[in-house]
Amino acid sequence: MDNKMEGDSDTELLDPFKHSMAEVSSRVDAYKRRLEEKDMQLKMASLSLQSSFCALSFDLIGIRQDIEMLERQKEQHQQLQRELMARLEPDTIEVSTAENGSPKVEINHCKAPEGKDEMVFIRFGPSKCPYQNCRRQMDSQLLLLHYLFDHEQETSGVQQCHRLIEGQRTVLSFQAMNYPFGVNQVLGLLAYCGTVEQQFVQQKSPMRRKVYNSFLPQQHVHMESDIPVVVLMCRTKPSAMLSEKLQARQSHLLDKHTDHIFVIWLVTPNIRRKLNATLYLCGRDAAVMGCSVVRVREVNRSQETHRFMPVDSNYWRLTYAEMQKLSNGFRDELHLEIGLTEVPPT
Ligand SMILES: [Zn+2]
Incomplete structure (x- = not known):
């Protein structure tokens, strides 16, 4: 009888003539418990x-807030665009063109927001971004902003902009063998801020x-008067400076990697102020060091090595053997x- 009870559903009433009161009551309790559990x-x-x-x-509230914030940012962006367009209006810009047809320098005067001093916006025309996979055409006033934000996280090792006063030096570190053949690689980004005296004068009387660099966010706004400089390197071969015809004629010669050369050069969008760079290169052993002085090239000129290599002052050229020695066999x-x-201007 016990087995029969276990198999029964608790909704099935027990016959009071066949079951004891305790069994009937237990069945009712089980039914109530199940109902309570379901409830x-x-x-x-x-x-x-x-x-x-x-x-x-x-x-939904969060999404609405995000949409509102995006709309506000869009308005701010449009406002910035309107301001930029206003600054670039032809009737507010003094245009001076060099007689030899070199790029234009455009100067635009504008009262600073504080009202006391005057801001002079100096533009050097558009140029291609020197980062190999980018090559975006950019106005010189926006290049630093572009370098800082579109290329800051790249694997090229550019993590920050090294700010340099004349007399100071900064160090960029890299592994020479990590650089593929024939590809321009950015080693680092510098911002030249003049001599100590120039800094002092600027701070004392910002009349x-x-x-040179517009629209920098608050944490970078102190660099608006700096000259941005990009340091580049390319592993190439000496024949790269020959014309394409001559290169084709030499193509039957076997290309040995020990014939490769390493070319280091610097570029800036500022075509008005001429800069020279003193470069020192060493590995783990600081006693084994190479040194060279190059002029900083203009970014709006071609960055193809075969175009600028014929002029020695444009770049530092290191042979494979020199690099091998400095880097302790490319280990360091x-x-x-x-x-x-x-x-100084002449
Ligand atoms: Zn770029």
């Missing part, structure tokens, strides 16, 4: 639904603030120490 489960499900609904409502990291000096 509890329903209440829990209802609570869970309510909390999901609340979470969804909060998500005519020269602005190399450290490029850089100092910048301004060439």
Whole structure:
């Protein structure tokens, strides 16, 4: 009889003539317990639904806030664009063109927001970004902003902009063998801020603030008068400086990697102020060091090595053997120490 009871559903009534009162009462209790459990489960499900609904409502509020913030940012962006266009209006710009047809320098005077001093915006025309995979055409006023934000996280090792006063040096480190053949690689980004005296004068009397870099965010705004400089390196071969015809004629010669050369050069969008760079290169052993002085090239000129290599002052050329010696057989990291000096105008 016990076995029969276990198999029965608790909804089935027990015959009081065949079962004891205790059995009938136990069946009723089991039925009540099951109903209570079901009721509890329903209440829990209802609570869970309510909390999901609340979470969804909060998500919706968050999405609405994000949309509002995006709309505000869009308005700010449009405002910045309008300001930029206003600055670039032809009737507010003095245009001076060099007689030899070199790029234009455009100067635009504008009262600073504080109202006391005058900001002088100096533009050097558009140029291609020197980063190999980018090559975006950029106005010189926007290049530093572009370098800092579009290339800051790249694997090329550019993590920060090294700010340099004349007389100071900065160090960029790299592994020479990590650089593929024939590809221009950026080693680092510098910002030249003049001599100590120039800095002092600028801070004491900012009556005519020269602005070379616009729209920098608050943490970089102190660099608006600096000259941005990009340091590049390319592993190539000496014949790269020959014309394409001559290169084709030499193509039958076997290209040995020990014939490769390493070319290091620097570029700036500032075509008005001429800079020279003093470069020192060493590995782990600081006693084994190479040194060279190059002029900083203009970024709006071609960055193809075969175009600028015929002029020696444009770049530092290191042979494979020299690099091998400095880097202890390409095992050590190399450290490029850089100092910048301004060439007085003639
Ligand atoms: Zn770029």
